[in-house]
Amino acid sequence: MAELPDLTRFDGVLFDLDGVLTPTAEVHMHAWESMFTELFSAWGIEPAYAEGDYFEHLDGKKRYDGVASLLRSRDVEVPWGNPSDDPSADTVCGIGNRKNVVFERVLRADGIAAYPGSLALVEKLQAAGVPIAVVSSSKNAREVLTAAGIIDRFPVVMDGVVAEAEHLDSKPAPDVFARAAEMLGVDPRHSAAVEDAHSGVRSAAAAGYGLVVGVDRGAGEAALREAGAHVVVDDLAVFV
Numbered sequence: 001m002a003e004l005p006d007l008t009r010f011d012g013v014l015f016d017l018d019g020v021l022t023p024t025a026e027v028h029m030h031a032w033e034s035m036f037t038e039l040f041s042a043w044g045i046e047p048a049y050a051e052g053d054y055f056e057h058l059d060g061k062k063r064y065d066g067v068a069s070l071l072r073s074r075d076v077e078v079p080w081g082n083p084s085d086d087p088s089a090d091t092v093c094g095i096g097n098r099k100n101v102v103f104e105r106v107l108r109a110d111g112i113a114a115y116p117g118s119l120a121l122v123e124k125l126q127a128a129g130v131p132i133a134v135v136s137s138s139k140n141a142r143e144v145l146t147a148a149g150i151i152d153r154f155p156v157v158m159d160g161v162v163a164e165a166e167h168l169d170s171k172p173a174p175d176v177f178a179r180a181a182e183m184l185g186v187d188p189r190h191s192a193a194v195e196d197a198h199s200g201v202r203s204a205a206a207a208g209y210g211l212v213v214g215v216d217r218g219a220g221e222a223a224l225r226e227a228g229a230h231v232v233v234d235d236l237a238v239f240v
């Protein structure tokens with residue numbers, strides 16, 4: 001591997017959450033698969049849900065945008081609805097809320113822990129005085145960070161709740177990474193973004209980050225580089 005950049009030399013380092021700091025991507029994947037497999041079967045939708053659907057349509061996006069994207073890929077359109085929709089509602093929001101019920105149940109039952117390598121990097125950056133933030137599309141970000149015992153490490157959490165309140169477009173649009181840099185008080189051009197999703201890498205690249213690190217947890221090195229990652233690693237421990 002070529003020599004890696006020193007992340008302590010950047011003005012700030014902004015991390016995606018699911019799949020970067022914590023293995024919650026696995027919980028999300030399981031929740032999406034369970035919910036969509038049942039839904040597609042009940043509605044007679046073909047082709048059946050597959051693992052590739054997660055990476056293509058759901059990974060890194062805001063929950064409702066992901067639902068709409070996946071349904072659109074099957075030529076299915078349903079009313080958008082409202083975020084307050086009951087999980088039983090056959091709307092984009094209702095379907096998204098249905099998935100969230102499964103996710104929260106698994107999170108409460110099993111808990112979550114940060115990836116050791118990611119936590120070691122966070123500690124190294126904190127010791128060096130480098131500002132850090134979380135940039136997540138998830139509305140569950142604070143719950144996940146709390147469950148993992150690391151929420152106090154991040155003074156800025158740019159999550160799905162903030163994105164919805166401020167009407168920010170979902171990844172791969174640059175909005176959330178651009179806004180997170182503002183919240184942290186850093187210039188993206190002199191900051192690093194760390195992502196494991198194609199959409200997240202595209203978002204950070206579009207926001208003009210000086211370094212975009214792709215963490216390959218299954219998205220594929222070539223795909224992450226094509227999306228705009230300057231460096232791709234298997235684990236953030238390599239930066240410690």
